[in-house]
Amino acid sequence: MCLPKMRVNKGSAGMDTTSQAAAPRSASGKAGANPLRFAARVPASQIGYVNAIVESYEGVCMMRTRDAGLGLVEFWAARGFVDVFHRMIEGLRTEMPIELLADDPEDWSGFKEQGFVKR
Numbered sequence: 001m002c003l004p005k006m007r008v009n010k011g012s013a014g015m016d017t018t019s020q021a022a023a024p025r026s027a028s029g030k031a032g033a034n035p036l037r038f039a040a041r042v043p044a045s046q047i048g049y050v051n052a053i054v055e056s057y058e059g060v061c062m063m064r065t066r067d068a069g070l071g072l073v074e075f076w077a078a079r080g081f082v083d084v085f086h087r088m089i090e091g092l093r094t095e096m097p098i099e100l101l102a103d104d105p106e107d108w109s110g111f112k113e114q115g116f117v118k119r
Contacts, residue, residue: 036105
């Protein structure tokens with residue numbers, strides 16, 4: 001897997017300032033605009049582990065727990081990294097069952113904010 005490289009620049013005070021490569025741009029030209037949303041089911045006991053793996057793929061996607069008791073989560077994948085996202089999911093599937101639900105990741109019209117479910 002190849003993630004964006006980090007560049008270290010010397011600031012005006014001689015201190016290192018670190019910046020990442022530019023974020024991938026959507027067709028509209030906006031960085032990170034309209035991520036793809038994938039609803040999924042993972043083993044409830046593995047939500048924390050999956051989230052830690054997702055966070056290690058910085059910039060590829062983020063994960064949100066919709067119902068911890070049922071193992072329902074959402075992945076919001078950056079359009080420029082969808083192939084990396086699918087490889088990450090396939091790698092996780094070698095360790096546990098992960099079911100991407102039938103929601104169309106392009107369809108945001110039916111998305112309704114419902115908040116988090118505490119268990």
